[in-house]
Amino acid sequence: xxxxxxxxxxxxxxxxxxxxxxxxxxxxxxxxxxxxxxxxxxxxxxxxxxxxxxxxxxxxxxxxxxxxxxxxxxxxxxxxxxxxxxxxxxxxxxxxxxxxxxxxxxxxxxxxxxxxxxxxxxxxxxxxxxxxxxxxxxxxxxxxxxxxxxxxxxxxxxxxxxxxxxxxxxxxxxxxxxxxxxxxxxxxxxxxxxxxxxxxxxxxxxxxxxxxxxxxxxxxxxxxxxxxxxxxxxxxxxxxxxxxxxxxxxxxxxxxxxxxxxxxxxxxxxxxxxxxxxxxxxxxxxxxxxxxxxxxxxxxxxxxxxxxxxxxxxxxxxxxxxxxxxxxxxxxxxxxxxxxxxxxxxxxxxxxxxxxxxxxxxxxxxxxxxxxxxxxxxxxxxxxxxxxxx
Amino acid sequence: xxxxxxxxxxxxxxxxxxxxxxxxxxxxxxxxxxxxxxxxxxxxxxxxxxxxxxxxxxxxxxxxxxxxxxxxxxxxxxxxxxxxxxxxxxxxxxxxxxxxxxxxxxxxxxxxxxxxxxxxxxxxxxxxxxxxx
Numbered sequence: 001x002x003x004x005x006x007x008x009x010x011x012x013x014x015x016x017x018x019x020x021x022x023x024x025x026x027x028x029x030x031x032x033x034x035x036x037x038x039x040x041x042x043x044x045x046x047x048x049x050x051x052x053x054x055x056x057x058x059x060x061x062x063x064x065x066x067x068x069x070x071x072x073x074x075x076x077x078x079x080x081x082x083x084x085x086x087x088x089x090x091x092x093x094x095x096x097x098x099x100x101x102x103x104x105x106x107x108x109x110x111x112x113x114x115x116x117x118x119x120x121x122x123x124x125x126x127x128x129x130x131x132x133x134x135x136x137x138x139x140x141x142x143x144x145x146x147x148x149x150x151x152x153x154x155x156x157x158x159x160x161x162x163x164x165x166x167x168x169x170x171x172x173x174x175x176x177x178x179x180x181x182x183x184x185x186x187x188x189x190x191x192x193x194x195x196x197x198x199x200x201x202x203x204x205x206x207x208x209x210x211x212x213x214x215x216x217x218x219x220x221x222x223x224x225x226x227x228x229x230x231x232x233x234x235x236x237x238x239x240x241x242x243x244x245x246x247x248x249x250x251x252x253x254x255x256x257x258x259x260x261x262x263x264x265x266x267x268x269x270x271x272x273x274x275x276x277x278x279x280x281x282x283x284x285x286x287x288x289x290x291x292x293x294x295x296x297x298x299x300x301x302x303x304x305x306x307x308x309x310x311x312x313x314x315x316x317x318x319x320x321x322x323x324x325x326x327x328x329x330x331x332x333x334x335x336x337x338x339x340x341x342x343x344x345x346x347x348x349x350x351x352x353x354x355x356x357x358x359x360x361x362x363x364x365x366x367x368x369x370x371x372x373x374x375x376x377x378x379x380x381x382x383x384x385x386x387x388x389x390x
Numbered sequence: 391x392x393x394x395x396x397x398x399x400x401x402x403x404x405x406x407x408x409x410x411x412x413x414x415x416x417x418x419x420x421x422x423x424x425x426x427x428x429x430x431x432x433x434x435x436x437x438x439x440x441x442x443x444x445x446x447x448x449x450x451x452x453x454x455x456x457x458x459x460x461x462x463x464x465x466x467x468x469x470x471x472x473x474x475x476x477x478x479x480x481x482x483x484x485x486x487x488x489x490x491x492x493x494x495x496x497x498x499x500x501x502x503x504x505x506x507x508x509x510x511x512x513x514x515x516x517x518x519x520x521x522x523x
Contacts, residue, residue, distance in 0.1 A: 154455050
Protein backbone atom coordinates (compact mmCIF):
# COMPACT_ATOMS: atom_id res chain seq x y z
CA UNK A 1 0.00 0.00 0.00
CA UNK A 2 3.06 2.29 -0.28
CA UNK A 3 1.86 5.37 -2.09
CA UNK A 4 5.21 6.93 -2.73
CA UNK A 5 4.60 10.03 -0.62
CA UNK A 6 7.08 9.12 2.11
CA UNK A 7 10.11 11.47 2.33
CA UNK A 8 9.01 13.43 -0.75
CA UNK A 9 7.88 16.66 0.93
CA UNK A 10 8.45 18.68 4.09
CA UNK A 11 6.76 21.29 6.22
CA UNK A 12 9.14 24.24 6.14
CA UNK A 13 7.09 27.09 7.54
CA UNK A 14 4.54 27.55 10.32
CA UNK A 15 2.54 30.63 11.22
CA UNK A 16 -0.32 31.50 13.51
CA UNK A 17 -2.30 34.34 14.99
CA UNK A 18 -2.87 34.58 18.71
CA UNK A 19 -5.57 32.21 20.01
CA UNK A 20 -8.51 33.96 21.66
CA UNK A 21 -12.24 33.97 22.29
CA UNK A 22 -12.82 37.17 20.31
CA UNK A 23 -10.23 38.08 17.69
CA UNK A 24 -11.91 41.38 16.86
CA UNK A 25 -11.10 41.03 13.18
CA UNK A 26 -12.35 39.27 10.09
CA UNK A 27 -11.68 35.62 9.36
CA UNK A 28 -9.96 36.68 6.14
CA UNK A 29 -7.64 38.92 8.09
CA UNK A 30 -6.77 36.00 10.39
CA UNK A 31 -6.07 33.90 7.28
CA UNK A 32 -3.72 36.42 5.65
CA UNK A 33 -1.92 37.11 8.93
CA UNK A 34 -1.23 33.41 9.55
CA UNK A 35 -0.32 32.56 5.95
CA UNK A 36 2.04 35.54 5.72
CA UNK A 37 3.69 34.49 8.99
CA UNK A 38 4.14 30.92 7.70
CA UNK A 39 5.63 32.12 4.42
CA UNK A 40 8.04 34.39 6.32
CA UNK A 41 8.97 31.51 8.62
CA UNK A 42 9.76 29.39 5.56
CA UNK A 43 12.12 32.08 4.27
CA UNK A 44 9.96 32.51 1.17
CA UNK A 45 7.95 35.35 -0.31
CA UNK A 46 4.31 35.23 -1.42
CA UNK A 47 5.51 35.28 -5.05
CA UNK A 48 7.07 31.85 -4.48
CA UNK A 49 3.81 30.25 -3.31
CA UNK A 50 1.92 28.54 -6.12
CA UNK A 51 -0.52 26.27 -4.28
CA UNK A 52 -3.17 26.64 -1.56
CA UNK A 53 -5.14 24.03 0.35
CA UNK A 54 -7.72 24.52 3.06
CA UNK A 55 -10.81 22.90 4.59
CA UNK A 56 -14.17 22.85 2.79
CA UNK A 57 -15.47 24.38 6.03
CA UNK A 58 -13.14 27.38 5.84
CA UNK A 59 -14.91 30.57 4.83
CA UNK A 60 -11.81 32.10 3.22
CA UNK A 61 -11.53 31.29 -0.44
CA UNK A 62 -8.08 30.44 -1.74
CA UNK A 63 -8.31 33.30 -4.22
CA UNK A 64 -9.22 35.76 -1.47
CA UNK A 65 -6.17 34.78 0.57
CA UNK A 66 -3.99 34.81 -2.54
CA UNK A 67 -5.32 38.25 -3.45
CA UNK A 68 -4.49 39.55 0.00
CA UNK A 69 -0.96 38.17 -0.14
CA UNK A 70 -0.41 39.30 -3.71
CA UNK A 71 0.33 35.78 -4.92
CA UNK A 72 0.56 36.16 -8.69
CA UNK A 73 0.06 32.59 -9.89
CA UNK A 74 -1.61 29.54 -8.38
CA UNK A 75 -1.26 26.18 -10.13
CA UNK A 76 -3.07 24.11 -7.50
CA UNK A 77 -5.91 24.97 -5.14
CA UNK A 78 -8.09 22.44 -3.41
CA UNK A 79 -10.03 21.73 -0.27
CA UNK A 80 -10.47 18.79 2.04
CA UNK A 81 -13.86 17.82 3.41
CA UNK A 82 -15.14 16.51 6.76
CA UNK A 83 -14.42 19.09 9.43
CA UNK A 84 -11.32 18.55 11.53
CA UNK A 85 -10.63 15.31 9.68
CA UNK A 86 -9.22 17.56 6.97
CA UNK A 87 -6.29 18.90 9.02
CA UNK A 88 -3.52 16.49 8.01
CA UNK A 89 -5.36 15.95 4.73
CA UNK A 90 -4.44 19.47 3.64
CA UNK A 91 -0.79 18.47 4.02
CA UNK A 92 -1.44 15.23 2.11
CA UNK A 93 -2.77 17.24 -0.83
CA UNK A 94 0.06 19.75 -0.62
CA UNK A 95 2.63 16.93 -0.49
CA UNK A 96 1.07 15.30 -3.56
CA UNK A 97 1.22 18.61 -5.39
CA UNK A 98 4.89 19.24 -4.66
CA UNK A 99 5.90 15.58 -5.11
CA UNK A 100 4.40 15.52 -8.60
CA UNK A 101 5.84 18.86 -9.61
CA UNK A 102 2.43 20.50 -9.87
CA UNK A 103 3.60 23.08 -7.34
CA UNK A 104 6.81 24.42 -5.87
CA UNK A 105 5.44 25.55 -2.52
CA UNK A 106 1.94 25.17 -1.08
CA UNK A 107 0.41 26.98 1.86
CA UNK A 108 -2.23 25.13 3.93
CA UNK A 109 -4.41 27.22 6.24
CA UNK A 110 -7.38 27.25 8.56
CA UNK A 111 -8.78 30.51 9.93
CA UNK A 112 -11.99 31.15 11.83
CA UNK A 113 -13.78 33.04 14.54
CA UNK A 114 -15.18 29.83 15.92
CA UNK A 115 -15.95 31.32 19.35
CA UNK A 116 -17.01 34.89 18.61
CA UNK A 117 -18.66 33.89 15.31
CA UNK A 118 -20.33 30.63 14.45
CA UNK A 119 -19.90 28.18 17.35
CA UNK A 120 -19.74 24.52 16.37
CA UNK A 121 -20.62 23.40 19.88
CA UNK A 122 -24.17 24.72 19.49
CA UNK A 123 -24.80 21.95 17.00
CA UNK A 124 -26.83 22.14 13.86
CA UNK A 125 -30.02 23.92 14.73
CA UNK A 126 -32.24 25.77 12.35
CA UNK A 127 -32.09 26.23 8.61
CA UNK A 128 -28.69 26.65 7.01
CA UNK A 129 -26.90 25.48 10.11
CA UNK A 130 -25.41 22.38 8.58
CA UNK A 131 -22.36 24.07 7.10
CA UNK A 132 -20.41 23.07 10.19
CA UNK A 133 -21.32 19.43 10.26
CA UNK A 134 -23.03 18.41 7.05
CA UNK A 135 -24.39 14.91 7.56
CA UNK A 136 -27.52 12.92 7.02
CA UNK A 137 -29.82 14.79 9.35
CA UNK A 138 -33.00 12.77 9.04
CA UNK A 139 -32.04 10.10 11.52
CA UNK A 140 -30.57 12.32 14.24
CA UNK A 141 -31.81 15.90 14.24
CA UNK A 142 -35.53 15.11 14.84
CA UNK A 143 -34.48 13.65 18.21
CA UNK A 144 -32.47 16.67 19.35
CA UNK A 145 -29.30 14.71 18.58
CA UNK A 146 -27.47 17.62 17.04
CA UNK A 147 -24.19 18.47 18.76
CA UNK A 148 -20.68 17.12 18.25
CA UNK A 149 -20.46 16.44 22.00
CA UNK A 150 -23.61 14.31 21.83
CA UNK A 151 -22.42 12.34 18.81
CA UNK A 152 -19.07 11.56 20.47
CA UNK A 153 -20.75 10.77 23.81
CA UNK A 154 -22.74 8.01 22.08
CA UNK A 155 -19.51 6.29 21.00
CA UNK A 156 -17.97 6.94 24.43
CA UNK A 157 -20.81 5.24 26.33
CA UNK A 158 -20.44 2.12 24.24
CA UNK A 159 -16.66 2.20 24.64
CA UNK A 160 -17.07 2.40 28.43
CA UNK A 161 -19.48 -0.53 28.35
CA UNK A 162 -17.07 -2.67 26.33
CA UNK A 163 -13.75 -1.77 27.97
CA UNK A 164 -14.59 -0.76 31.52
CA UNK A 165 -13.19 2.74 30.95
CA UNK A 166 -14.62 5.40 33.25
CA UNK A 167 -15.15 9.14 33.20
CA UNK A 168 -11.96 9.44 35.25
CA UNK A 169 -10.03 7.69 32.50
CA UNK A 170 -11.29 10.33 30.06
CA UNK A 171 -10.44 13.01 32.61
CA UNK A 172 -6.79 12.04 32.70
CA UNK A 173 -6.49 13.11 29.06
CA UNK A 174 -7.78 16.57 29.94
CA UNK A 175 -5.38 16.76 32.88
CA UNK A 176 -2.39 15.93 30.66
CA UNK A 177 -3.43 18.50 28.05
CA UNK A 178 -4.02 21.21 30.63
CA UNK A 179 -0.74 20.41 32.36
CA UNK A 180 1.08 20.91 29.06
CA UNK A 181 -0.89 24.06 28.24
CA UNK A 182 0.01 25.50 31.62
CA UNK A 183 3.61 26.05 30.51
CA UNK A 184 2.76 27.22 26.97
CA UNK A 185 2.34 31.02 26.83
CA UNK A 186 0.46 30.71 23.50
CA UNK A 187 -2.19 28.49 25.12
CA UNK A 188 -5.52 29.92 26.20
CA UNK A 189 -5.20 27.92 29.41
CA UNK A 190 -1.61 29.06 30.11
CA UNK A 191 -0.85 28.65 33.84
CA UNK A 192 -4.24 27.04 34.48
CA UNK A 193 -3.82 23.30 35.07
CA UNK A 194 -6.72 21.21 36.37
CA UNK A 195 -7.11 18.31 38.77
CA UNK A 196 -9.10 15.11 38.38
CA UNK A 197 -11.44 16.35 41.06
CA UNK A 198 -12.13 19.52 39.07
CA UNK A 199 -12.78 17.41 36.00
CA UNK A 200 -15.26 15.24 37.87
CA UNK A 201 -17.00 18.26 39.39
CA UNK A 202 -17.39 20.08 36.05
CA UNK A 203 -20.96 20.13 34.79
CA UNK A 204 -22.44 17.62 32.40
CA UNK A 205 -22.54 18.68 28.78
CA UNK A 206 -23.78 15.39 27.41
CA UNK A 207 -23.42 12.36 29.69
CA UNK A 208 -20.95 10.70 29.83
CA UNK A 209 -19.02 13.89 28.89
CA UNK A 210 -18.27 16.59 31.44
CA UNK A 211 -17.47 20.15 30.41
CA UNK A 212 -13.76 19.43 30.86
CA UNK A 213 -13.94 16.55 28.38
CA UNK A 214 -14.80 19.03 25.64
CA UNK A 215 -12.30 21.15 23.74
CA UNK A 216 -12.45 24.89 23.63
CA UNK A 217 -14.10 27.05 21.04
CA UNK A 218 -11.47 29.43 19.71
CA UNK A 219 -10.80 32.30 17.34
CA UNK A 220 -7.54 32.08 15.42
CA UNK A 221 -5.64 30.83 12.42
CA UNK A 222 -2.75 28.51 11.64
CA UNK A 223 -0.89 28.09 8.34
CA UNK A 224 1.79 25.70 7.11
CA UNK A 225 4.12 25.83 4.10
CA UNK A 226 4.88 22.57 2.31
CA UNK A 227 7.57 22.16 -0.32
CA UNK A 228 9.63 19.33 -1.81
CA UNK A 229 12.26 17.56 0.27
CA UNK A 230 14.97 18.89 -2.07
CA UNK A 231 13.85 22.50 -1.85
CA UNK A 232 13.46 22.19 1.92
CA UNK A 233 17.20 21.66 2.34
CA UNK A 234 17.94 25.23 1.25
CA UNK A 235 15.50 26.94 3.61
CA UNK A 236 16.30 28.47 7.01
CA UNK A 237 14.69 25.99 9.42
CA UNK A 238 15.46 22.29 9.76
CA UNK A 239 12.68 20.77 7.65
CA UNK A 240 9.97 18.60 9.18
CA UNK A 241 10.17 15.85 6.62
CA UNK A 242 6.90 14.03 5.86
CA UNK A 243 7.88 10.46 6.58
CA UNK A 244 4.29 9.53 5.85
CA UNK A 245 0.98 11.26 5.14
CA UNK A 246 -2.39 9.58 4.72
CA UNK A 247 -6.17 9.96 4.69
CA UNK A 248 -8.79 7.36 5.61
CA UNK A 249 -12.48 6.59 5.41
CA UNK A 250 -14.02 3.20 6.23
CA UNK A 251 -17.04 1.04 5.52
CA UNK A 252 -20.37 2.58 6.55
CA UNK A 253 -18.69 5.90 7.31
CA UNK A 254 -20.81 8.79 8.48
CA UNK A 255 -19.91 12.26 9.66
CA UNK A 256 -19.60 11.65 13.45
CA UNK A 257 -22.53 9.21 13.59
CA UNK A 258 -21.17 5.87 12.28
CA UNK A 259 -23.37 3.86 14.64
CA UNK A 260 -24.40 1.17 12.17
CA UNK A 261 -21.13 -0.73 11.89
CA UNK A 262 -20.81 -4.18 13.40
CA UNK A 263 -19.07 -2.60 16.37
CA UNK A 264 -18.55 1.04 17.33
CA UNK A 265 -15.88 0.75 20.03
CA UNK A 266 -13.11 1.65 17.57
CA UNK A 267 -12.32 4.18 14.86
CA UNK A 268 -11.53 2.01 11.83
CA UNK A 269 -10.93 5.04 9.60
CA UNK A 270 -8.12 6.05 11.98
CA UNK A 271 -6.87 2.47 11.95
CA UNK A 272 -6.63 2.76 8.18
CA UNK A 273 -4.68 6.02 8.50
CA UNK A 274 -2.34 4.41 11.04
CA UNK A 275 -1.72 1.33 8.89
CA UNK A 276 -0.71 3.56 5.99
CA UNK A 277 1.53 5.72 8.19
CA UNK A 278 3.45 2.72 9.53
CA UNK A 279 3.72 1.09 6.13
CA UNK A 280 4.80 4.24 4.30
CA UNK A 281 7.34 5.29 6.91
CA UNK A 282 8.66 1.85 7.83
CA UNK A 283 8.38 2.97 11.45
CA UNK A 284 6.62 1.42 14.42
CA UNK A 285 4.98 3.00 17.48
CA UNK A 286 8.26 2.54 19.38
CA UNK A 287 9.91 4.99 16.96
CA UNK A 288 7.59 7.87 17.95
CA UNK A 289 8.89 10.12 20.75
CA UNK A 290 5.83 12.36 21.02
CA UNK A 291 2.44 12.59 19.32
CA UNK A 292 -0.34 15.05 18.72
CA UNK A 293 -3.56 13.10 19.18
CA UNK A 294 -6.69 14.95 18.06
CA UNK A 295 -8.64 15.89 21.16
CA UNK A 296 -11.91 17.63 20.40
CA UNK A 297 -13.34 15.30 23.07
CA UNK A 298 -11.28 13.17 25.44
CA UNK A 299 -12.75 9.68 24.81
CA UNK A 300 -11.48 9.42 21.25
CA UNK A 301 -7.91 9.96 22.47
CA UNK A 302 -8.15 6.53 24.10
CA UNK A 303 -9.59 4.98 20.95
CA UNK A 304 -6.86 6.51 18.79
CA UNK A 305 -4.04 5.24 21.01
CA UNK A 306 -5.48 1.77 20.41
CA UNK A 307 -6.12 2.17 16.67
CA UNK A 308 -2.58 3.46 16.13
CA UNK A 309 -1.04 0.55 18.02
CA UNK A 310 0.41 2.47 20.98
CA UNK A 311 -1.47 0.05 23.25
CA UNK A 312 -3.73 -2.98 22.79
CA UNK A 313 -7.51 -2.67 22.29
CA UNK A 314 -9.34 -1.71 25.43
CA UNK A 315 -6.08 -1.00 27.27
CA UNK A 316 -5.71 2.74 26.71
CA UNK A 317 -7.08 3.54 30.17
CA UNK A 318 -4.20 1.64 31.76
CA UNK A 319 -1.66 3.19 29.38
CA UNK A 320 -2.93 6.64 30.38
CA UNK A 321 -3.27 5.92 34.09
CA UNK A 322 0.38 4.84 34.10
CA UNK A 323 1.33 8.40 33.13
CA UNK A 324 2.52 7.56 29.63
CA UNK A 325 0.85 10.50 27.88
CA UNK A 326 2.32 13.23 30.09
CA UNK A 327 5.72 14.84 29.72
CA UNK A 328 8.16 12.38 31.25
CA UNK A 329 6.07 9.42 30.08
CA UNK A 330 6.71 6.99 27.22
CA UNK A 331 4.53 8.93 24.75
CA UNK A 332 3.86 12.52 25.81
CA UNK A 333 0.95 13.78 23.73
CA UNK A 334 -0.25 17.27 22.87
CA UNK A 335 2.78 19.01 24.35
CA UNK A 336 1.29 22.38 23.31
CA UNK A 337 -1.78 21.65 25.40
CA UNK A 338 -3.92 20.25 22.61
CA UNK A 339 -7.29 21.62 21.64
CA UNK A 340 -8.48 21.36 25.22
CA UNK A 341 -5.59 23.47 26.45
CA UNK A 342 -4.03 25.57 23.68
CA UNK A 343 -6.81 26.27 21.18
CA UNK A 344 -9.27 24.60 18.85
CA UNK A 345 -7.97 25.41 15.39
CA UNK A 346 -9.40 22.25 13.86
CA UNK A 347 -6.15 20.32 14.37
CA UNK A 348 -3.87 22.68 12.45
CA UNK A 349 -2.22 24.01 15.62
CA UNK A 350 -1.26 20.42 16.44
CA UNK A 351 0.60 20.05 13.15
CA UNK A 352 2.50 23.26 13.93
CA UNK A 353 3.45 21.78 17.31
CA UNK A 354 4.75 18.62 15.64
CA UNK A 355 6.96 20.80 13.43
CA UNK A 356 8.29 22.67 16.49
CA UNK A 357 9.10 19.36 18.19
CA UNK A 358 11.08 18.23 15.14
CA UNK A 359 12.91 21.57 15.04
CA UNK A 360 13.69 21.33 18.75
CA UNK A 361 11.85 24.60 19.27
CA UNK A 362 8.76 23.66 21.30
CA UNK A 363 8.13 25.33 24.66
CA UNK A 364 7.66 21.88 26.14
CA UNK A 365 10.42 20.30 24.10
CA UNK A 366 10.83 16.54 24.37
CA UNK A 367 14.42 15.28 24.35
CA UNK A 368 15.70 13.41 21.32
CA UNK A 369 12.69 13.84 19.03
CA UNK A 370 13.17 12.02 15.75
CA UNK A 371 9.58 11.34 14.74
CA UNK A 372 6.23 12.88 15.69
CA UNK A 373 2.86 11.40 14.78
CA UNK A 374 -0.10 13.76 14.29
CA UNK A 375 -3.75 12.87 13.82
CA UNK A 376 -6.72 14.83 12.54
CA UNK A 377 -10.40 14.89 13.52
CA UNK A 378 -12.02 11.75 14.87
CA UNK A 379 -15.38 10.18 14.20
CA UNK A 380 -15.12 11.58 10.68
CA UNK A 381 -13.14 10.66 7.58
CA UNK A 382 -9.71 11.61 8.79
CA UNK A 383 -5.98 11.89 8.17
CA UNK A 384 -2.58 11.69 9.82
CA UNK A 385 1.11 12.48 9.42
CA UNK A 386 4.46 11.34 10.68
CA UNK A 387 7.00 14.15 10.55
CA UNK A 388 10.66 13.71 11.31
CA UNK A 389 14.14 15.03 10.85
CA UNK A 390 15.56 14.99 7.35
CA UNK B 391 -42.42 25.74 21.41
CA UNK B 392 -39.81 25.37 18.72
CA UNK B 393 -39.99 22.07 16.89
CA UNK B 394 -37.22 19.81 15.73
CA UNK B 395 -36.37 20.03 12.04
CA UNK B 396 -38.46 17.78 9.84
CA UNK B 397 -36.65 15.01 8.09
CA UNK B 398 -35.95 15.77 4.46
CA UNK B 399 -38.02 12.98 2.97
CA UNK B 400 -37.02 11.83 -0.48
CA UNK B 401 -37.46 8.78 -2.72
CA UNK B 402 -35.09 6.77 -0.52
CA UNK B 403 -36.63 7.57 2.84
CA UNK B 404 -40.32 8.50 2.42
CA UNK B 405 -41.42 4.89 3.06
CA UNK B 406 -39.98 5.10 6.57
CA UNK B 407 -41.86 8.27 7.56
CA UNK B 408 -45.06 7.11 5.87
CA UNK B 409 -44.66 4.01 8.03
CA UNK B 410 -44.35 5.86 11.31
CA UNK B 411 -47.43 7.91 10.40
CA UNK B 412 -49.27 4.60 9.89
CA UNK B 413 -47.95 3.20 13.18
CA UNK B 414 -45.37 0.93 11.56
CA UNK B 415 -41.62 0.80 12.04
CA UNK B 416 -40.37 -0.12 8.58
CA UNK B 417 -36.91 -1.43 7.72
CA UNK B 418 -35.63 -1.33 4.18
CA UNK B 419 -34.89 -4.77 2.68
CA UNK B 420 -32.88 -5.64 -0.40
CA UNK B 421 -35.13 -7.50 -2.84
CA UNK B 422 -32.13 -9.33 -4.26
CA UNK B 423 -30.19 -10.64 -1.25
CA UNK B 424 -32.64 -9.91 1.56
CA UNK B 425 -30.26 -7.81 3.61
CA UNK B 426 -31.98 -5.34 5.96
CA UNK B 427 -30.52 -1.85 6.15
CA UNK B 428 -31.00 1.34 8.14
CA UNK B 429 -30.59 4.22 7.58
CA UNK B 430 -32.07 3.52 4.17
CA UNK B 431 -30.34 4.22 0.90
CA UNK B 432 -30.82 3.60 -2.80
CA UNK B 433 -28.38 0.67 -3.16
CA UNK B 434 -27.63 -2.51 -1.24
CA UNK B 435 -24.01 -2.30 -0.04
CA UNK B 436 -23.78 -6.11 -0.12
CA UNK B 437 -25.01 -6.92 -3.65
CA UNK B 438 -25.47 -3.43 -5.17
CA UNK B 439 -29.05 -4.14 -6.13
CA UNK B 440 -31.27 -1.09 -6.58
CA UNK B 441 -34.43 -3.11 -5.92
CA UNK B 442 -35.84 -2.95 -2.42
CA UNK B 443 -38.96 -3.22 -0.35
CA UNK B 444 -39.48 -3.05 3.39
CA UNK B 445 -40.50 -5.19 6.32
CA UNK B 446 -42.40 -4.08 9.40
CA UNK B 447 -40.25 -4.44 12.49
CA UNK B 448 -41.54 -5.96 15.72
CA UNK B 449 -40.76 -2.66 17.42
CA UNK B 450 -38.70 -4.43 20.08
CA UNK B 451 -35.04 -3.92 20.73
CA UNK B 452 -32.51 -2.97 23.34
CA UNK B 453 -30.38 0.05 24.13
CA UNK B 454 -27.04 -0.39 22.35
CA UNK B 455 -25.69 2.95 23.58
CA UNK B 456 -27.21 6.16 24.91
CA UNK B 457 -26.47 9.72 25.96
CA UNK B 458 -28.14 12.22 28.25
CA UNK B 459 -28.14 15.70 26.77
CA UNK B 460 -27.79 18.61 29.21
CA UNK B 461 -26.27 21.47 27.23
CA UNK B 462 -26.74 23.47 25.06
CA UNK B 463 -30.55 23.88 24.88
CA UNK B 464 -32.01 22.22 21.79
CA UNK B 465 -35.06 23.75 20.10
CA UNK B 466 -37.17 23.89 23.19
CA UNK B 467 -36.67 20.25 24.18
CA UNK B 468 -36.58 20.02 27.95
CA UNK B 469 -33.18 19.02 29.28
CA UNK B 470 -31.98 16.60 30.34
CA UNK B 471 -33.26 14.28 27.62
CA UNK B 472 -31.99 10.90 26.48
CA UNK B 473 -31.03 9.69 23.02
CA UNK B 474 -30.24 6.05 22.33
CA UNK B 475 -28.93 3.90 19.55
CA UNK B 476 -31.40 1.02 19.72
CA UNK B 477 -30.47 -2.43 18.39
CA UNK B 478 -33.64 -3.90 16.89
CA UNK B 479 -34.55 -7.58 17.14
CA UNK B 480 -34.24 -7.71 13.36
CA UNK B 481 -30.55 -6.75 13.58
CA UNK B 482 -30.47 -3.14 12.37
CA UNK B 483 -29.96 -0.14 14.64
CA UNK B 484 -31.83 3.14 14.88
CA UNK B 485 -31.50 6.44 16.77
CA UNK B 486 -34.36 7.77 18.90
CA UNK B 487 -35.25 9.29 22.25
CA UNK B 488 -35.85 7.13 25.29
CA UNK B 489 -39.05 8.32 26.94
CA UNK B 490 -41.09 7.27 29.94
CA UNK B 491 -38.10 6.65 32.18
CA UNK B 492 -35.82 8.97 34.11
CA UNK B 493 -32.57 9.31 32.11
CA UNK B 494 -30.57 8.26 35.17
CA UNK B 495 -32.19 4.82 35.02
CA UNK B 496 -31.25 4.00 31.44
CA UNK B 497 -28.62 1.33 30.89
CA UNK B 498 -26.90 -0.30 27.94
CA UNK B 499 -28.80 -3.52 27.23
CA UNK B 500 -32.13 -2.24 28.59
CA UNK B 501 -35.07 -3.75 26.65
CA UNK B 502 -37.18 -1.11 24.89
CA UNK B 503 -40.15 -0.97 22.54
CA UNK B 504 -41.23 1.60 20.02
CA UNK B 505 -43.85 4.24 20.73
CA UNK B 506 -45.10 6.46 17.94
CA UNK B 507 -45.26 10.10 18.95
CA UNK B 508 -47.07 12.48 16.58
CA UNK B 509 -45.30 15.82 16.17
CA UNK B 510 -47.94 17.96 14.49
CA UNK B 511 -50.36 15.59 12.80
CA UNK B 512 -48.29 15.51 9.64
CA UNK B 513 -45.38 13.46 10.81
CA UNK B 514 -44.65 11.04 13.62
CA UNK B 515 -41.45 10.17 15.44
CA UNK B 516 -40.57 6.65 16.58
CA UNK B 517 -39.52 6.88 20.23
CA UNK B 518 -38.50 4.21 22.72
CA UNK B 519 -39.88 3.20 26.08
CA UNK B 520 -38.72 0.53 28.49
CA UNK B 521 -40.48 -2.84 28.16
CA UNK B 522 -40.78 -5.84 30.43
CA UNK B 523 -38.85 -8.84 29.18
